Amino acid sequence: MRPAMVSEASASSPEIRLSGLEQRYRTEAGGEVLALTGIDLSIRRGEFVVLIGPSGCGKTTMLRIMAGLIRPTSGTVEIAGRPLWKGGARDDSAVQELGVAFQEANLFPWMRIEENIALPLKLRGVPKAKRLERARALTELVGIKGFERRWPRELSGGMRQRAAIARALSLDPHILLMDEPFGALDAMTRDRMNVELQRIWMMQGCTVVLVTHSISEAVFLADRIVLLSPRPGRMDTIIDVPFPRPRDGDSATRPEFQAIVRDLRKRLDAMS
Numbered sequence: 001m002r003p004a005m006v007s008e009a010s011a012s013s014p015e016i017r018l019s020g021l022e023q024r025y026r027t028e029a030g031g032e033v034l035a036l037t038g039i040d041l042s043i044r045r046g047e048f049v050v051l052i053g054p055s056g057c058g059k060t061t062m063l064r065i066m067a068g069l070i071r072p073t074s075g076t077v078e079i080a081g082r083p084l085w086k087g088g089a090r091d092d093s094a095v096q097e098l099g100v101a102f103q104e105a106n107l108f109p110w111m112r113i114e115e116n117i118a119l120p121l122k123l124r125g126v127p128k129a130k131r132l133e134r135a136r137a138l139t140e141l142v143g144i145k146g147f148e149r150r151w152p153r154e155l156s157g158g159m160r161q162r163a164a165i166a167r168a169l170s171l172d173p174h175i176l177l178m179d180e181p182f183g184a185l186d187a188m189t190r191d192r193m194n195v196e197l198q199r200i201w202m203m204q205g206c207t208v209v210l211v212t213h214s215i216s217e218a219v220f221l222a223d224r225i226v227l228l229s230p231r232p233g234r235m236d237t238i239i240d241v242p243f244p245r246p247r248d249g250d251s252a253t254r255p256e257f258q259a260i261v262r263d264l265r266k267r268l269d270a271m272s
């Protein structure tokens with residue numbers, strides 16, 4: 001695990017801070033879509049935040065802005081106290097704090113699992129022996145030990161997603177950004193992956209922001225749930241989920257868990 005070196009700026013500031021964010025897209029027809037507006041959010045170091053909301057409310061846009069993949073039309077993004085954008089340029093030292101995993105595992109089919117996981121290290125020029133050693137440690141962390149030399153096609157969907165999470169963790173990021181990482185998996189595998197993700201997060205101590213459409217997934221994983229409303233995407237409600245960790249299958253059956261699920265469902269239904 002990386003040493004807990006905290007600069008003065010990051011000790012006193014949130015891990016991620018979004019202020020006055022607005023995002024407009026140009027459409028092909030020459031019009032404009034206001035995808036997000038008035039987004040102000042501070043995320044603490046080590047927090048698990050889940051973004052949820054109706055289709056098209058701007059969840060992916062918000063995550064891509066945090067990842068530095070989109071420069072917001074207006075507003076600011078700070079990562080560990082440092083602005084992500086300076087003028088027109090992205091601060092790549094801030095981007096190094098980030099690991100990203102999407103719905104599709106996006107592993108390269110012509111690379112073995114260990115090579116896929118170690119790819120970010122290769123791009124950094126880390127020597128082969130060192131990066132394969134790291135890949136092996138990560139396969140153990142995410143629960144696919146023994147599959148290092150396999151090809152992606154030889155793994156199940158859940159295992160491929162574990163490999164994608166391992167790859168996102170390969171550079172030891174402080175922040176993990178995930179867009180529907182288990183959206184393509186069957187319900188049982190998905191439940192298992194949620195338990196696993198919680199375990200990985202608790203071991204790594206990183207900050208996680210995850211987008212999902214699943215209310216129960218949101219309540220199971222989150223310290224805080226950010227509910228976005230659509231057209232344009234705004235912050236509707238922030239819901240604290242105070243249940244102790246680690247949560248397990250039983251947690252989801254408790255009345256207080258179910259009460260948050262019901263409340264969220266009601267709020268989402270009212271938006272449609």
Ligand SMILES: Nc1ncnc2c1ncn2[C@@H]1O[C@H](COP(=O)(O)OP(=O)(O)OP(=O)(O)O)[C@@H](O)[C@H]1O
Pocket residue numbers: 025026027033034035053054055056057058059060061062
């Ligand atoms: N590149 C783009 N160009 C134009 N419009 C876009 C672009 N990307 C997203 N949009 C629009 O911005 C809005 C927000 O999209 P976004 O994908 O962020 O929503 P979302 O909440 O993640 O949706 P979903 O839950 O369906 O994945 C939508 O109206 C979408 O059509």
